[in-house]
Amino acid sequence: MAAYNFRFSARLCTHISSLGRISQSIPNPSRTSPLRSWPDAGCGRGYAAIGGSTPNEQPHANAPEIIESLSAQTPTATSEAATLGASETGAAETLEATTSTSITETLAPAASTRASSSIPTTSPTSIPPFNSTPTPAPLPPTPAKGPARRDGFVPRDVFPVPASITTSYFLGHHKAGLDRMKELVGQVELIIECRDYRVPLSSRNPLFEETLQGKQRMIVYTKRDLAQRVLDDNTRKIMTKWHYPHTVAFSDTSNPKDIAFIVNHAKKVARDHDSLTGTRMLIVGMPNVGKSTLLNALRRVGTGNSTKAAITGGQPGITRKIGGTVKITGQDDPLVYVIDSPGVFVPYMSNGQTMLKLALVxxxxxxxxxxxxxxxxxxxxxxxxxxxxxxxxxxxxxxxxxxxxxxxxxxxxxxxxxxxxxxxxxxxxxxxxxxxxxxxxxLDEVKEGGYQEWLEGEGKAGESVTQARKRIKKERIEAGRKRNMETALPSPEQSSHNIPWSVTMYS
Missing domain, CATH: 1.10.1580.10 (Conserved Hypothetical Protein Ylqf; Chain: A; domain 2)
Incomplete structure (x- = not known):
């Protein structure tokens, strides 16, 4: 009888494990993980599939009734097998069939009720098979490498300069002003050269370096507010290195601090020279870079007099001759006078890009x-x-x-x-x-070493008036000689007996 009870327990566990696999095939919406496959590993795992004793598993709603029904069926099956008086093997087989039928009939209504009440209708193909591996979730798409331009727009890399563009803007009053500057060089102690901050390289005039060399110079980049609202420190440091050891200033005429820096530097130069008649300074620069506007700002900040000392305008050529001296310091300060001058352009501009930049500003x-x-x-x-x-x-x-x-x-x-x-x-x-x-x-690129690169790339843009005239005259002479040689020499078709008699007579 003990052996019979052992066999009965083993068979019962096997059937309960099978019922666990049947229950596993019914989807459970309360589970957050994919359906798991339950191996046929004995009574403990089968009961876990029914009663939900496994961690992270929700028990079946009718699990208590199922277990109670199983407990009620067990003594009935035992008494039937004993009454028949069959052998242990036959009794076990009869008990196995009766127990399997009773348990299946008890669980079937519960399973069908649960499937119809709490499980949404699902096609059979959506239920994963037994011992199947869950399909992994798809990976998110890999983002594209590198920044993409908005709307696929790509700007031009190069601007083609028209061949017919003007390469010179050297007018008569430019030459007269340059000649007058040469006369005043010996009477001034400081040269204030103005350059447009938007084109710090293109607004350089090599004529000033040639004519006014040997004098202390201060480079003032005007119209700074039209290129940057706030001066970039890196840009300031690079542009300051370009002109070392000369002093460099960045001017926004509406900013009193920028103008005060220039006035204080002028006072320092005046104290160093200690002249009884005052120190004179000359403002030079390309046309329409803001020389007269800077002069009015220096007077306003230095003396408090807001009356304009020089006429200003938005077009080049407003100032056409050297003006008089304008005092820019107060009564308690050293006497400093500033002289305004007309803008002077270069005689010849070989770089079309530079010409377009100067025209744009x-x-x-x-x-x-x-x-x-x-x-x-x-x-x-x-x-x-x-x-x-x-x-x-x-x-x-x-x-x-x-x-x-x-x-x-x-x-x-x-x-x-x-x-x-x-x-x-x-x-x-x-x-x-x-x-x-x-x-x-x-419009110009500011970088380390950019100033020297620009000087090397300008070529003929830095030639003086005399050099430009000599170059043009030389080109004309060479062109005339070439034409004369083409007309004097015989053509290849001519033979030796066709040479003019005037040539053979002196041969």
Whole structure:
């Protein structure tokens, strides 16, 4: 009987394990993990599948009734086997069949009720098979490497300079002013050379270094507020190294601190010279770089007199001759007088890019460069800095005509018939950039060693007036000699007997 009870217990555990596998095939929405496969490993794991004693498993809702029914069926099956008086093997087989049928009939209604009440309808193919491996969740997509440009827009890398662009703007009053500067060199103690901060390299005039050499110099980068609202420390350090040992200042005429720095340096120079008649200083620079505006600011900050001492304007050529002396210090300070001068351009500009930059900032007259070309050059630099500056008019584009058409439509710059006035739109855009209303950026690249690279790349841009004249004269003489040689020499088809008699007579 003890052996019979042992066999009965083993068979019962086997059936309970089988029922666990049947229960496992029914999806349970309360589980957060995928369905797990239960190996046929004995009574303990099978009971866990029914009663939910395994960690992180929710027990079946009808598990207590199932277990109670199993307990009630066990003595019934035992009494039936004893009454029949069969052998241990036959009794075990009969008991196994009866117990399996009773347990299946008891669990089937509970399983069907649970499936119909709490399990959503699922196709058979969505239920994973027994001992199947759960499918891993898909990995997130790998982000693209490198920053992508907005809307796929790519600005131009190079701006082609038209071959017909003007290469000179050296006028008569430029030469007269330069000659007068040579006469005043011996009477001044400090040269204040103004350069446009937006074009710190292009606004350099090599004539000043040749004519005014040997004098103490101060480089003042004007219109700093039109390129940067706040002066960048790295840019300041690089540009200061360019001109060592000369003093470098950065000027925003609306900022009293910038002007006071220049005035204090002038006072220091005056104290060093200690002249009874006062110290004189000369302001020089390219046309329309802000020399007269700086002179008025120096007088306003140094003396408190806000009356303009020099006429200013937005176009080059306002000052056409050397002006008188203007006092820029107070009564208790050393006497410092500043002399204004006309802007002087270089005689010859071989670099077309430099010419376009100076035209864009207003250093030459707008009539010398086609305004559409100037607007296209402005669009080129805007796209390289921030194409979003004109987002209110049109999407980013490299086509200047598309840009001008959209601007003309938005601003109402139309001609008779409702057609777009492209030139009026171009003039309006260039004017807004010059006022700092269409982006604040520099046209020249500022970097370590950039000043020397620019000097080496300019080539003929640094030649003086005399050198330019000599070069042009030499080119004309060489061209004349070449023409004479072509007309004097016989052609290859001519034979020796066709040589003119005047040549053979003296041979």
């Amino acid at each position: 207003g250093s030459i007259k707008d009539s010398l460069i086609p305004i559409i070309t100037l607007a296209d050059f402005l669009l080129f630099h805007i796209n390289r800095n921030n194409p979003g500056l004109y987002k209110d008019y049109c999407p980013p584009t490299n086509d200047v005509m598309t840009w001008l058409k959209a601007v003309a439509r938005k601003t109402g710059k139309l001609v008779k018939g409702g057609e777009e006035d492209y030139e009026a739109a171009a003039i309006w855009l260039v004017g807004r950039y010059r006022k700092g209303m269409l982006g604040r950026f520099m």
